Amino acid sequence: MPRREIISGNWAFAEAMRQINPDVVAAYPITPSTDIPMKFAEFVANGKVDTNFVTVESEHSAITACVTAAAAGARVMTASSANGVALMHEIFPIAAFFRNPIVFGLVNRSLGAPINIHCDHSDSMGERDAGWVHLYCEDAQEAYDSAILAVRLAEHKDILSPVFVCQDGFITSHSFEAVSMLDDETVKSFVGERDADLPLLDVDNPVTYGSFAMSEYYFEIKRQQVEAHRNVLKHYDSVARDYESVSGRFYPKLDKYRTDDADFIVVVMSSASGVVKDVVDELREKGVKAGCLRIRMFRPFPAADVAEVLGKAKAVAVLDRALSIGGTAPLSAEVKSALYDAGAHVPLQSCVYGLGGRDFFPQHAMEIFADLQKGNIRAEERYIGLLE
Amino acid sequence: MKKEMNSAEMARPKKWQDVPMAGVAFGASAEAVETGQWRSIRPVWDSEKCISCLLCWNQCPDRAILTDENGKVSGIDLFFCKGCGICAHVCPKDAIEMKPEADFPSDSGSR
Numbered sequence: 178m179p180r181r182e183i184i185s186g187n188w189a190f191a192e193a194m195r196q197i198n199p200d201v202v203a204a205y206p207i208t209p210s211t212d213i214p215m216k217f218a219e220f221v222a223n224g225k226v227d228t229n230f231v232t233v234e235s236e237h238s239a240i241t242a243c244v245t246a247a248a249a250g251a252r253v254m255t256a257s258s259a260n261g262v263a264l265m266h267e268i269f270p271i272a273a274f275f276r277n278p279i280v281f282g283l284v285n286r287s288l289g290a291p292i293n294i295h296c297d298h299s300d301s302m303g304e305r306d307a308g309w310v311h312l313y314c315e316d317a318q319e320a321y322d323s324a325i326l327a328v329r330l331a332e333h334k335d336i337l338s339p340v341f342v343c344q345d346g347f348i349t350s351h352s353f354e355a356v357s358m359l360d361d362e363t364v365k366s367f368v369g370e371r372d373a374d375l376p377l378l379d380v381d382n383p384v385t386y387g388s389f390a391m392s393e394y395y396f397e398i399k400r401q402q403v404e405a406h407r408n409v410l411k412h413y414d415s416v417a418r419d420y421e422s423v424s425g426r427f428y429p430k431l432d433k434y435r436t437d438d439a440d441f442i443v444v445v446m447s448s449a450s451g452v453v454k455d456v457v458d459e460l461r462e463k464g465v466k467a468g469c470l471r472i473r474m475f476r477p478f479p480a481a482d483v484a485e486v487l488g489k490a491k492a493v494a495v496l497d498r499a500l501s502i503g504g505t506a507p508l509s510a511e512v513k514s515a516l517y518d519a520g521a522h523v524p525l526q527s528c529v530y531g532l533g534g535r536d537f538f539p540q541h542a543m544e545i546f547a548d549l550q551k552g553n554i555r556a557e558e559r560y561i562g563l564l565e
Numbered sequence: 566m567k568k569e570m571n572s573a574e575m576a577r578p579k580k581w582q583d584v585p586m587a588g589v590a591f592g593a594s595a596e597a598v599e600t601g602q603w604r605s606i607r608p609v610w611d612s613e614k615c616i617s618c619l620l621c622w623n624q625c626p627d628r629a630i631l632t633d634e635n636g637k638v639s640g641i642d643l644f645f646c647k648g649c650g651i652c653a654h655v656c657p658k659d660a661i662e663m664k665p666e667a668d669f670p671s672d673s674g675s676r
Contacts, residue, residue, distance in 0.1 A: 274587060274588065275587045276586060276587045337586075374586065375586065375587065375589050382591075382592065383591075383592030383593070384589040384590065384591055384592060385589060385590040385591075385592075386587065386588075386589055387588075388588060388589070388590040390588045394578070394584050394588070396581075397578070397580075397581035397584045398581075398584055398587075398588045400581040401581060401582070401584065401586060
């Protein structure tokens with residue numbers, strides 16, 4: 178029977194993993210994602226899953242074990258955060274290149290140094306170009322649903338790409354909230370069995386993974402990965418609609434909150450969008466045409482759709498929870514690029530907020546909207562909540 | 566179940582779409598690759614001196630030492646031999662001598 182329980186974002190993700198019952202999980206714990214492998218280890222110890230749970234000595238080994246298991250034909254999941262993610266960096270492009278449909282619970286935490294356990298998006302943004310799909314979740318419910326949906330997305334024959342399911346460290350991962358969960362049978366039939374292409378364990382049709390590809394073919398194989406990400410944009414909605422048909426919940430690539438007639442739009446990802454949406458409601462009551470565009474899918478970036486939402490606005494602010502020191506913050510860069518391609522010259526304020534877990538309050542969102550209304554927009558990025 | 570090998574998968578791809586996904590190499594495809602082109606020195610085998618101890622066969626990294634139906638050394642497969650010289654080095658009877666490829670201008674040694 179479907180259930181509704183008060184659980185955290187991490188437990189919600191772990192519960193989805195139990196129901197998915199992957200063949201292999203290789204993980205090494207790091208705050209704030211530790212709960213995911215911890216909870217999953219309980220399921221393994223209590224016989225609730227059939228998973229081969231591989232405990233390793235580092236994140237680098239964890240993701241390497243995931244890659245080899247996925248190449249062998251297994252359905253594979255894992256989780257990590259922050260510097261653990263950074264240690265995996267070398268292997269991420271290999272997973273994407275091998276077309277390993279790994280589903281990864283990425284619990285966003287600031288990259289050290291200075292060492293800090295709280296949320297920002299500097300860890301996942303460092304993996305922006307690794308060839309993985311990036312989904313950013315607003316709450317625990319979405320993290321649960323996205324884990325299940327991502328299995329089908331990753332294993333889609335025209336896609337075959339690994340997927341990061343991101344949620345905000347502590348804010349989402351450790352906060353307890355009501356989450357509706359499907360019954361086990363529904364999840365089992367939704368994800369089905371993995372039907373791997375070119376698995377290493379198909380001994381009748383042997384293949385070698387990891388062979389040399391020099392200047393003759395490296396480029397061509399990368400082009401295939403580009404096509405796979407174009408196919409994500411093409412097929413995502415049908416997978417999300419399939420998920421809606423079993424869950425009643427639909428997650429679009431872009432969460433457009435009161436943007437249809439909006440003059441002033443704030444673009445944001447993950448948990449902070451809850452604050453922005455609340456402020457949008459307040460401003461709407463005062464007659465201000467405010468809106469919030471939450472980017473759920475960051476890779477591939479749905480650029481044309483983003484430009485369509487923002488193109489007619491009078492002013493836009495983009496909120497990044499990561500820096501690109503010496504350049505444009507990652508989400509801002511994407512949004513500006515999308516608008517340029519669409520020929521839309523919308524006044525745009527880049528804002529960086531929430532680094533190292535700095536709180537983002539409704540008053541901050543209010544001030545950002547007030548500046549947009551006043552036309553107080555600068556070329557330099559602004560730092561929200563910075564001591565200055 | 567063994568699938569039929571698609572000849573396009575084995576041939577030189579002309580378009581990015583035709584390159585095998587994930588850059589995989591299909592089973593036994595290395596047998597079609599002429600690594601003998603890399604060779605700068607060539608093993609020359611002397612059947613008179615050879616006692617078929619199979620040290621060379623055992624140590625050859627390219628499976629280039631040929632044997633007959635009785636398991637005796639019968640020659641060297643120059644299509645694969647990269648000319649590393651291990652066979653000549655391990656031979657207890659000096660039955661294999663490494664000679665410069667320049668000594669064989671008209672004969673690549675390949676099939």
